[in-house]
Amino acid sequence: MVKVRLENLKKYFVDRGKIKRAVDGINLTINDGEFLVLLGPSGCGKTTTLRCIAGLWKPTDGRIYFDERDVTYLPPKDRNVSMVFQSYAVWPHMKVYENIAFPLEVKKYPKEEIDEKVKWAAELLQIDALLDRYPSQLSGGQRQRVAVARAIVVEPEVLLMDEPLSNLDARLRVMMRAEIKKLQERLKVTTIYVTHDQVEAMTMGDRIAVMNEGKLLQVASPSDVYLKPKLLFVASFIGAPEINLLEATVKEHGSTLVLEGEGFEFPLTEEFTSLLRGYVDKSVIVGVRPEHLMVEGISDVSRVKNKAQIKGVVDFVEALGTDTIVHANVGGKIVKVKIPGAADVPIGREIKIIVDLDRLHVFDKRTERAIV
Amino acid sequence: MKEKPELLPYFLILPAFAYMMFFVGYPLMQALILAFTKEGVFSLYNIQRTFNDYYFRDALKFTLALAAVIVPTQVVLALILSLAMSKMFKGRDLVLYTIVIPLTISDVAAGLIWYSMLSSHGFLNKLLISIGVIDRPIYFFGYQFRHMEFLAIFLTEIWRATAIVFVIIFAGLQMISSEYLEAAEVFGAGYWTRLRRIVFPLLKPSIQSALIIRTLFAMQVFGVVWILAGRDIPVLAGEGFYQLTEIKDYGVASIYTLVIAGISILLAALYIKFFKAEYLEVE
């Protein structure tokens, strides 16, 4: 159970004369016993980072510390890490028992201890009945459990997981999410979990580290990453359906500021106004999540303190059962509104969309940083 | 709803199948007839004559001896090469193509090529003489140098046929997912442990394949021996050839070839039994 610290971690690849900066200067501390999720789109460098922490790849620059120990150039066997691979990497020629026992055998544990620990890990993952089978006789979900059991059996200092759920079907995925999280809470092992699925990140992580193009964009708790995204990318990566983004200009109307855009005008609350003083007559990007928009006449708008209204024409409706997502054409752009439950909204109807002004995100157009 | 079984695939396969059945079935039957009949009547006369011929015992001995020495050497070499070639390095492609060139060279050509290396005016002798290691050529050929002929055949076959084993084992090695090895590495296994516990077990089917094929070919060894040693080193295929083309005794010639076939089947069965991979057999 260690604290993992990445100091200016860089990993560059040279491909046909061009440099690919897979990991470009990451500074990150993962606390002892924390479940940290590395979240980002494909190619953002999260797996590369994980592999550097595992010791499979040597960083181009920077350092990695486990507590005070500099492990940057140590081979994996000297690091006391464990890893669950995306394809599980459960060895087909060994039975389940032998797969789980392997890490212990390599570390030369005595036979009785190996037996004890293998059975303990297998029970934790509920695969103790499968110990005598070969992986080819197991389902994907069972093989995944073997991979997890094998990873925890040595009681590693750091547990690494590389998109372990992405090859499972949806139902299994939901189930395993909870199981893995519960397991980690029980074992209290420092865990670094890589995924591109933001739902996984939000439900499992103690903290989420959002990455893109080799850089770390924001590290925060799930609710902070959701409510207080510091960058446009983070705001649009988290949340389904994606946050609505509209271009606007900050205009002065007397003593108040207003966000003016195609087909809408949002007066700003006091809090926002003070923050946006420096942006008068400048362009910004306004973000508002579909779940913070409502349709007049259908949604209950009574609890919204500060609201504004925009008109839109219904272009498309997704009826999901639990929610309804209305795509409305506002000034040429599609704005999505998420309404809980089933709603009957005919296409072509003009609707009034209520905006909760306290839930706006405003981003600097150039730097994409959040101003509010 | 009618469910007519599609007959098209069978029709497509039929010509090839019939052709093969004829060219395999007929010779097999005919070989048996030639071996076991004399003047149209079942007889063990040919068998007796063959087994009592001292060339037969020698042929059997040398064929097996050559295989026993050559095949394991090639497997070991091929394994080492495959492991080496699985690393990425500069010039890897060039080396790969070079290693594989002998696949396209016939055994006769290989024998002639190595003659140029080992003859008394050959490359090896001239090289060694010119740097002073020896002052008279090493003789590889001629009846009185039979043991050297054996060595020459050994060298030539290693040169010519290791590629066959290499290609199979290399292909098998490529198929082992790198994640299997990475997982082992993360869990603390060093290079030799990974080789021993992950690579070799997963390579078993390929090694089995390679052994079967190479041994079967080894039982039929002919061109190299004929070129480098003639009948100084009798081998089964060579004696069969001799009996057919010089002595014109079809019966004895057939027996030689049937012995080749028999040993081949026996060895193949042994390999299959010995290299069984349990994990591939389960449901």
Next chain:
Amino acid sequence: MDGEIKYALKQVAFYALIFTFAAWIAIPLIVSMLYAFAVPSEYYDPSKVIPLKFTPRHVEILLITLGALDAIKNSIFVALLTIAISFALGIPAGYAIAKFIFPGKDSIKLLIVALRMFPIPVMAIPLVVLYIRLHLIDTLIGVALAHTAMALPFVILITSSIFAGVSKEYEEAALIFGLTRFGAFLKITLPLALPGLAAAAMFTFVISWNEVFVASVLTLYNRTLPAHVLLIIAGASGGAAPDYYKFAAAFIMTLPAILFILVARKYLITMWGITLK
């Protein structure tokens, strides 16, 4: 520092291993080729490890006086015929195995693999008896038929894997747009499979070109190159031919093979891997 030295040493050993083996393969080829063209005085001169004076005479004499040119023509004819027949029989079979699922498919595949392992000498000798009766003895067609039997399992296996590589959906699209099954095969599958088939043809050519036992047994006057070479140079203790003819023979026998390797490099390894599985 110690770790770095160890690493450097390992690298040196590694490259030495690789280089040694590559040289081991290449040197005999180069040597035999040089000797094939060496002036006899250079060859017999013990001090000249590498000949410096060359002549094409040996090859010329081999080709013309000793009849190798005719043998080459025969070999080419046999090889081309072998390709033609084995492809005519093998492509439909390979296609069937690649594209259809039918009862008995696995057994048939197993049978093909087993047939490939069939020892050639067993086939050759009874064939002599048959050929005598059918007046096929000492004909090139006879040899080609026998070579086809050798090559057919390879061809079926290789073509089936090539056809399997052509995506089913290309053909299905063609069927939807109005082609018959055969038409789809001709216009879609075949063109896409062409590179692989070309490589398979070259591969079959090499098998036939190199084959010596059957060709020697079945022919007397119409000999293929390996059979001819065997006849005139048979056995180091028996063969009276001067050494340089042996090397010249080696040269003309290996030339097409080397060319083939150059052209079909990429396919070669995968193909051998497929067929020898």
